[in-house]
Amino acid sequence: MIKYPFLEERTTIGVTAPSSGVPTELHELLKTACSRMETKGYKVIIGDTAWTQDMAKSAPAKKRAEEFNKMMVNDDIHFIIPPWGGELLIETLEYIDFENIQTKWVLGYSDISLLLLAITLKTGIATAHGTNLVDLRGEYSDDTTAMWQPVLSLKKGGSILQRSSEQYQKEWQFDKLTPYVFNFTEKTKWKSISNKSVKIQGRLLGGCIDTIRHLIGTKFGDVHNFKENYIKGESVIWFLENCDLSTTDLRRSLVQMKLSGWFNDCSGIMFGRSPANTPVGNYTVEEVYKELSEELQIPIIYDIDCGHVPPQMTLINGAYAEVESYSGKGEILQYFK
Template sequence: MIRYPKPLKAGGTIGITAPSSGVPKELHSILTGGIEQFKKRGFQVEVGKTPWTNEKAASAEAIIRAAELNSMLQNSNIDTIIPPWGGEILMEILPILQWDRIQPKWILGYSDTSTLLFSITVMTGIATAHGTNLIDLRSNEWDDTTKKFMDVLMGSEGSTIFQTSSEKYQSKWNHDKEPNPYVFELDTPTSWKTLDGKPLQIDGRLLGGCIDTLQNLVGTPYADIKAFREKYVPDDKILWYFENCEMSATDFYRSVLQLHYTGWFEQSSGIIFGRTPAGKKVEGFTTWDAMERLSQMTGLPIAYDADIGHVPPQITLVNGAKAEVKVENGHASVKMELK
């Protein structure tokens, strides 16, 4: 069965570490901005050394990143861990993590952070939270979609959490923008879609993340989906969610084919794909073509342009949680049960 972390309490401690990329000096202000917002809200914050440095696509050497993360995962005084953002090569620390000493606590993030979230849930059965990054919380106000992450972090086992699709999303990144009142410039109407345009309802145990990085875990101990099903969710189907950060349409298609051939989509109920800034078509082949062919091969329903990933804002999805997702007329609702 899935194990859920204890809820984050008022005045609890947030651990900030960078298991993937750190924040370069010229952007330290957005890191401190996120830290200060939690302090203003009455939380204690323990910041490691790795968030402040970045060289050669990582915050520090793998052994240093792993040691700091291991320390926070094992520290009973730290209630929740939130990396500043994702990055590129988190997977190189996975063999150095002390898996049998991980204490259940919420870990929040996306992008390459989802490599860690996914692996922890698959390897240990501990629920993890795929949602916003620390640097995107540097404003006095959090938009209605983003702020639902607190419902997750402060939720206890047995809780039910409701979320809905955003009204608008941000079409372009700008880290220099001053929050007014939010970090994100929500400028484009949101519309979740289904392949056939018809209403859709899917139920299952949530699991997923950034497909750019998760595909590289195929065949490793950190992505043994068959073992995960048998040990932790033997009676449930998996409701997959993915987002594409940088891949072209054909890169994306090869990736989902690999997951399909490996058996990830067996005993599954459906797939949700997030909005993407990528997906460049190749010789007329589009990501829509890839999703249509995947649906035909697997027989699974697919929703896309969801509030997940690198085109914010995003809902917070709990790996391992039971979920019911409904999509109709461009709007979506997500009901998660932490049980």
């Protein structure tokens, strides 16, 4: 049975950096984001790792894990959100105290999704794939990003609907930041391999494929055990997004997931928009999706609101979902059951 945290009003947020911290020249971004949270009524406790960055990480692995572990068992902290992602969160996994993980929301994406998926697979506690803290520094959030609060405030037994965005951001324009941080210029269009309407349902699992693929074959990535112990063999909907991979590297990663059994009893896969998916020769990402769909005999939806091309929905690892894609639009109805 999945255990769902609950976001109380005016609760205390713990900010720690299990992957990358914020370098000195960007401290103002973190300060602004924390101030925005305080104006929403939250109290913010910032760990030391959030303020430092050296050698591609906020601090040595043990220090990062120790700070996360302390925030996880601190009864005064009810919700943990890192400033952003990074590269080397995997170094901390052997030091994370999974035995004492509390039923608290952890929210993030990119490299943070490695920790999110590991927590849910090992403990059955739901985790939240969505915005990072620094992207909440605007005067307000766009409608898609803002759903993190209603989703995390949903009580067990409830359900919540999210709809696809109207527009997305193709590229960052740091000299032209909007009141909601992003610059939306492109029309959102969810697509499917079949070019038809798609309906799928199952338990959500996923994250940034660049990083979660490294859980395969470790004790932190036992999907079979999770299915047997926490969702009793129910089908899974994977949501995946690609930060940096070429199409051939993406293909290798997906085949490895398939061979490891991660796609057993999978009812469908959703891929987020990507700034990468670099073609190799004439091998495009659409061909990758098509091959995978044919091999697994499941529907694939792509260019959804998830990942490194904002905005993104808040998707809960472990939640039961009904997903529908039609006429370029999409809906995800999540149940906390």
